[in-house]
Amino acid sequence: MTMDELPIGDVEKGYDNKGEITNKTLVSSFGYDSNKEPIGSNKDLTKNNLVWSGINLKLMDRKKGKKDGVKLNILKDVWGTAEAGKTTAIMGASGAGKTSLFQVLTGRIPSQGNLVQEGSIYLGGVRVDPRNREHRKLFGYVAQEDTLHETSTPREALRFSAKLRLAHATTDEEIEQLVEKKLKALGLESAADTIIGGGFKKGISGGQKKRVSIGVELIASPSIIFLDEPTSGLDSYAAAQVMQLLDDVAKEGNIVLFTIHQPSSKVFSSFDNLILLNKGQIMHQGSVSNTANDFSAAGFPMPDNYNPADWVIDVSETNQLDDLKKTTFFSSEPKDNTIVTDSQKTLAIPYSKPVSIFVELQYLLRREFRDIKRNPLMTVINVTITSILAAIFGLMFWDVGRKDRSEIIVVQAVLGSLVNLMISTLFGQSNTAIAVFARDRPLFLREYSTDHYSIVPYFLSKLGSEMFNAFAAVLAQTLVVFWMMGFTMGFGHLLAITYSMSLVSTAVCVMLGAFFANPENATALFTVVVVPQLYFSGVFISIELLPDVVQWAQYVCSLTYASRLALAYEFQNCEPGLAEENCLATLDRNNVEIDNIWWYWLALLGLFLGFRLIAMIVLRSKANY
Numbered sequence: 336m337t338m339d340e341l342p343i344g345d346v347e348k349g350y351d352n353k354g355e356i357t358n359k360t361l362v363s364s365f366g367y368d369s370n371k372e373p374i375g376s377n378k379d380l381t382k383n384n385l386v387w388s389g390i391n392l393k394l395m396d397r398k399k400g401k402k403d404g405v406k407l408n409i410l411k412d413v414w415g416t417a418e419a420g421k422t423t424a425i426m427g428a429s430g431a432g433k434t435s436l437f438q439v440l441t442g443r444i445p446s447q448g449n450l451v452q453e454g455s456i457y458l459g460g461v462r463v464d465p466r467n468r469e470h471r472k473l474f475g476y477v478a479q480e481d482t483l484h485e486t487s488t489p490r491e492a493l494r495f496s497a498k499l500r501l502a503h504a505t506t507d508e509e510i511e512q513l514v515e516k517k518l519k520a521l522g523l524e525s526a527a528d529t530i531i532g533g534g535f536k537k538g539i540s541g542g543q544k545k546r547v548s549i550g551v552e553l554i555a556s557p558s559i560i561f562l563d564e565p566t567s568g569l570d571s572y573a574a575a576q577v578m579q580l581l582d583d584v585a586k587e588g589n590i591v592l593f594t595i596h597q598p599s600s601k602v603f604s605s606f607d608n609l610i611l612l613n614k615g616q617i618m619h620q621g622s623v624s625n626t627a628n629d630f631s632a633a634g635f636p637m638p639d640n641y642n643p644a645d646w647v648i649d650v651s652e653t654n655q656l657d658d659l660k661k662t663t664f665f666s667s668e669p670k671d672n673t674i675v676t677d678s679q680k681t682l683a684i685p686y687s688k689p690v691s692i693f694v695e696l697q698y699l700l701r702r703e704f705r706d707i708k709r710n711p712l713m714t715v716i717n718v719t720i721t722s723i724l725a726a727i728f729g730l731m732f733w734d735v736g737r738k739d740r741s742e743i744i745v746v747q748a749v750l751g752s753l754v755n756l757m758i759s760t761l762f763g764q765s766n767t768a769i770a771v772f773a774r775d776r777p778l779f780l781r782e783y784s785t786d787h788y789s790i791v792p793y794f795l796s797k798l799g800s801e802m803f804n805a806f807a808a809v810l811a812q813t814l815v816v817f818w819m820m821g822f823t824m825g826f827g828h829l830l831a832i833t834y835s836m837s838l839v840s841t842a843v844c845v846m847l848g849a850f851f852a853n854p855e856n857a858t859a860l861f862t863v864v865v866v867p868q869l870y871f872s873g874v875f876i877s878i879e880l881l882p883d884v885v886q887w888a889q890y891v892c893s894l895t896y897a898s899r900l901a902l903a904y905e906f907q908n909c910e911p912g913l914a915e916e917n918c919l920a921t922l923d924r925n926n927v928e929i930d931n932i933w934w935y936w937l938a939l940l941g942l943f944l945g946f947r948l949i950a951m952i953v954l955r956s957k958a959n960y
């Protein structure tokens with residue numbers, strides 16, 4: 336079936352009994368009214384429903400040398416169904432296990448650690464594994480926090496997601512039509528070209544942001560869309576709009592499943608099915624329109640004028656579990672809960688990357704540079720601060736390079752000016768690099784886990800913008816200090832050394848940013864990692880005087896190599912005579928060997944690549960949930 340035969344966006348993936356993908360519109364299959372049916376009871380429809388069975392999530396007590404014990408049963412024998420064509424809400428008091436169940440269903444429980452997960456999930460009667468990258472293409476996931484690219488517009492955000500996630504054969508024209516159609520469906524036409532905004536600038540409203548977050552998932556036409564508290568933080572009007580949107584998405588034949596906290600009665604009545612959790616167990620599942628009857632039948636008639644959402648939580652919170660179990664609540668999983676075509680078989684999806692990594696890189700780079708263009712403040716502040724500092728250094732070491740080097744105090748001053756410059760460069764880019772990476776990290780984790788791009792193009796695109804920012808700052812610094820201080824080495828040499836140093840320093844920041852989500856931790860650790868470099872580099876204390884056990888550290892210090900390069904270029908061609916003697920003695924005292932200049936350059940390159948590689952591996956492992 337071609338895109339021409341079906342309206343764009345209406346083509347949904349379906350699965351036949353063998354688990355093979357079939358293109359069909361699910362819309363036609365779900366035009367029914369099952370308000371009076373318990374969830375999943377319509378056997379014809381079970382075929383395309385999401386069913387989970389025997390889900391247990393245990394927190395293990397792992398003590399060295401002892402057998403593992405179960406510390407806490409977070410989820411116990413949880414079962415349920417999310418029907419295609421309907422919206423299903425997971426509710427429960429705080430700590431009931433909503434997030435945990437949601438994380439199991441979306442494959443976000445880490446496979447290593449203290450949590451052990453059991454149970455099965457089926458889609459259309461065939462087993463699915465939401466941790467599997469291929470299977471995950473069926474799932475759209477909208478987190479509670481909106482992680483959007485702040486300097487993009489809703490139209491650009493949808494286009495970016497469509498381009499990188501839809502089939503390779505989809506033309507740009509088709510993508511534009513699809514984006515237009517989704518913007519309309521999301522009610523975002525008037526805000527389509529307004530910047531999403533964030534900390535740097537006010538953009539679209541919170542409700543509009545939530546709709547963009549939903550839109551970037553919907554654009555990939557997932558069969559199942561998971562949303563974690565989609566109405567939290569929204570006013571009642573915006574919450575109602577989001578619920579209406581989800582209802583429309585479900586009506587197209589999709590499965591819409593979300594957790595929700597304290598919905599208003601209007602929002603509560605707008606969803607189709609309810610799953611109520613209590614202390615990690617399923618207390619009740621059923622159609623929302625039957626909630627009052629179901630609770631009455633269990634002996635808890637709903638008082639008049641009471642928000643039913645509050646009532647169900649009140650009942651679950653204010654009654655003992657044992658008492659509730661004596662009622663019709665907490666029914667055990669029906670034997671025919673999973674209508675399984677083949678329980679042994681796992682859904683087979685031929686995985687193919689929609690676009691090449693070059694297209695990914697192109698789109699990512701375009702977005703990075705658009706970011707710099709639309710939010711130049713960070714670059715401007717960085718360049719300004721660096722220039723001011725450089726001017727202060729320039730004044731302190733005014734003309735030092737042009738003075739007579741036959742005087743040892745002059746050589747000492749030149750040495751001091753270079754080392755200061757290197758240290759300033761070492762720290763100069765760190766705040767910007769850490770702040771930018773901390774800002775972008777959640778966006779990367781979301782986009783990577785929803786298969787927008789691979790990790791290498793992402794890192795290359797970040798490197799592109801970091802290189803630009805670092806170059807702007809280092810160029811400004813070199814322009815100011817070079818002539819003020821009057822160095823004898825070439826302008827290009829000084830620029831290249833400080834630029835390389837700055838890139839290594841940025842690589843360290845990105846590596847720390849990959850380890851720690853919190854920028855404060857990354858900044859604190861940066862100081863711990865970088866300050867010892869001042870000693871290990873040999874510029875303050877000769878390496879030979881350092882204790883043997885720490886001497887190796889000189890080899891992983893960018894300051895070591897950058898300082899040696901700067902000293903080598905500055906002192907290798909001094910005036911013959913006393914000046915030359917002083918220069919060569921300084922080189923000797925600082926362990927600089929002219930013959931090793933290329934090794935110093937290679938070492939800087941090695942450190943740069945090494946730190947980048949570690950960052951990539953760490954971030955890749957963090958994103959692997």
Ligand SMILES: Nc1ncnc2c1ncn2[C@@H]1O[C@H](COP(=O)(O)OP(=O)(O)OP(=O)(O)O)[C@@H](O)[C@H]1O
Pocket residue numbers: 394407409427428429430431432433434435436450596
């Ligand atoms: N990784 C974990 N380590 C320890 N305890 C956990 C972990 N994950 C969940 N729990 C515990 O399991 C229970 C259920 O947690 P969960 O976050 O799923 O509840 P919730 O219904 O989403 O609560 P809330 O509405 O307050 O977010 C809580 O008691 C929580 O402390």
